[in-house]
Amino acid sequence: MHVFISERVKALTPYTPGEQPQDRKYVKLNTNESPYPPAPGVADAVRAEAEKLRLYSDPENHLLVAALAESYGLSEDEITVGNGSDELLNFAFIAFCDQNCPALFPDITYGFYPVFASVNGLPFEEIPLNDALEIDFADYQGKRGTVFLANPNAPTGIARSRSEIESFLKSRPDSMLVVDEAYVDFGAESMLPLIREYDNLLVIQTFSKSRSLAGARLGFAAGAPSLIKALNTLRYSTNPYNVNRMTSAAGVAALREQQYYNDNCARIMQTRAYTAEALRKMGFLLPESRSNFLFARHPAIGGEALYRGLKEKGVLVRHFAKPRTAAYIRVTIGTREEMEVFLMETEAILAAQT
Numbered sequence: 001m002h003v004f005i006s007e008r009v010k011a012l013t014p015y016t017p018g019e020q021p022q023d024r025k026y027v028k029l030n031t032n033e034s035p036y037p038p039a040p041g042v043a044d045a046v047r048a049e050a051e052k053l054r055l056y057s058d059p060e061n062h063l064l065v066a067a068l069a070e071s072y073g074l075s076e077d078e079i080t081v082g083n084g085s086d087e088l089l090n091f092a093f094i095a096f097c098d099q100n101c102p103a104l105f106p107d108i109t110y111g112f113y114p115v116f117a118s119v120n121g122l123p124f125e126e127i128p129l130n131d132a133l134e135i136d137f138a139d140y141q142g143k144r145g146t147v148f149l150a151n152p153n154a155p156t157g158i159a160r161s162r163s164e165i166e167s168f169l170k171s172r173p174d175s176m177l178v179v180d181e182a183y184v185d186f187g188a189e190s191m192l193p194l195i196r197e198y199d200n201l202l203v204i205q206t207f208s209k210s211r212s213l214a215g216a217r218l219g220f221a222a223g224a225p226s227l228i229k230a231l232n233t234l235r236y237s238t239n240p241y242n243v244n245r246m247t248s249a250a251g252v253a254a255l256r257e258q259q260y261y262n263d264n265c266a267r268i269m270q271t272r273a274y275t276a277e278a279l280r281k282m283g284f285l286l287p288e289s290r291s292n293f294l295f296a297r298h299p300a301i302g303g304e305a306l307y308r309g310l311k312e313k314g315v316l317v318r319h320f321a322k323p324r325t326a327a328y329i330r331v332t333i334g335t336r337e338e339m340e341v342f343l344m345e346t347e348a349i350l351a352a353q354t
């Protein structure tokens with residue numbers, strides 16, 4: 001049967017999303033969702049919009065783009081929106097890479113990047129992080145290509161400062177830099193304030209993590225109008241209605257309640273500090289996280305064994321089986337109560353080891 005399938009698709013290894021098992025109730029700390037519900041006004045906005053589902057959405061997403069522009073002090077031609085930031089990242093691969101301009105990104109980063117390159121038939125190079133799992137910008141020197149930088153990085157949680165990334169940008173004036181800021185609201189510095197200064201900088205953010213809208217699928221990209229125009233060409237060449245009515249309304253409503261989300265992020269950062277300290281006391285090693293997750297390993301137990309042990313106890317975390325990440329688990333920061341369960345079960349598993 002596979003004779004009908006193209007060579008490119010036959011060769012594809014798709015992205016593996018975190019599991020969403022339905023067999024029982026888990027303490028779900030595996031996909032970096034927010035433990036808090038969307039802001040109170042969001043459900044009402046979605047309900048009102050549901051009445052209008054007979055009609056196509058506004059392909060320009062004018063109300064949402066205007067609300068984003070106002071929130072971030074940008075103009076509307078500097079912003080476009082996507083069906084999750086994943087869609088915009090895919091567009092960025094198509095728009096800013098080609099056979100002579102490979103995608104460059106770390107060996108340990110968002111697992112979707114090699115897939116976006118492959119599905120579009122684009123060359124890419126994975127450049128190893130250093131032994132501390134940090135990016136060394138010098139490793140990119142003299143390499144032609146478009147750099148994709150998750151900042152904070154996933155799954156390490158490590159962030160570089162705005163000034164470090166700006167120096168890197170300055171060192172590559174003839175190359176594009178795409179900064180994926182999925183986790184920036186949990187204590188890192190955004191590059192958004194610099195998009196006017198650098199026409200080779202595209203910043204992509206999502207409503208999935210800090211704004212509790214993972215299931216709505218909403219992301220946005222910000223950059224020079226020429227870059228945004230290219231992304232919109234791709235939007236209009238695939239699906240001009242990529243952001244549906246209810247999601248668009250949810251986004252506008254969410255932007256009106258920034259204080260609610262700021263409070264949630266502050267709470268998550270506090271819980272992160274508490275959890276990190278408790279893990280270190282148990283002997284875990286973990287880098288400083290600026291995201292809503294921790295990436296941790298323990299000298300006495302492998303990442304996969306810990307992942308399996310926790311799953312048996314009803315706690316879901318993420319394990320990445322690649323050689324350089326196999327020792328680690330990635331655990332999303334949930335509520336304080338959820339983290340107490342995670343810590344208690346982890347301690348029990350470690351005690352049973354010895």
Ligand SMILES: *Cc1c(COP(=O)(O)O)cnc(C)c1O
Nearest residue numbers: 084085086110154182206208219
């Ligand atoms: C979660 C995540 C995204 C994608 O989120 P969407 O839900 O598609 O907006 C993008 N980049 C990184 C690094 C992520 O972890």
